[in-house]
Amino acid sequence: VCCQQSLQFFDDPTAAVEEMQRVIAPGGRVALSVWRPLDYHPAYVILAEALERHIGDEAGAMMRSPFPEWDGEDLRTLVQDAGFDDVSVTIEIGSVRYPSAEEFVRREAASSPLAKPIAAVEREVRNELVQEVEDGLRAYSDDDGIVSPMESYVVTAGRQQ
Secondary structure, three states, rough: OEEOOHHOOOHHHHHHHHHEEEOOOOOOOEEEEEEHHHHHHHHHHHHHHHHHHOOHHHHHHHHHOOOOOOOOOHHHHHHHOOOOOOEEEHHHHHEEEEOOHHHHHHHHHHHHOHHHHOOOOOOOHHHHHHHHHHOOOOOEEEEEEEEEEEEEEEEEOOOOO
C-alpha cells in the first residue's frame, strides 16, 4: 500500500491505517509519506501568514492544513498500533521551486480551495499579498526564482501475519 501526502486529510487517520493493515497480504508492505509540521516549510509559513493578513483566517488555516503537527513518533505509534511490524520512520528533504512569488501564489491557489477566496478580493489586495510573499521569500530567491525546503516523514512497515 502506498499513501503519499494524503493521510493528513483523512477524517480518521487511525481507521485509514487500520484499513491498510486489514487489506494488505501477509508479507506485504506499506509506505506512507506525510508533510512535516509547517515550520519545516518556510515558503508555506510565509504564504499562510500573508493569506491570513490579506484574505482571512480561514484562508491561512486552509494553507496550514496539509502540514499536520505530527512528529515521527506519532506516526510510528499510529502504524504500530494498527498492527504493522518492522516500522521505519525517516525524514526526506526536498525542495519546491517556482519562477516567482507571484507564480507560487497563483499555482497554490489554483491547486487548492484557495482559488475562490483569493479571486474574490480586489486586485490591489492580491498584489499586496504577492508582494508580502515576495518580500518574505527574498532569502529563498535566486536567478531562477524562489526555492524552499519541503520536508516529509516517510514511514515504511510490514505485515508478517
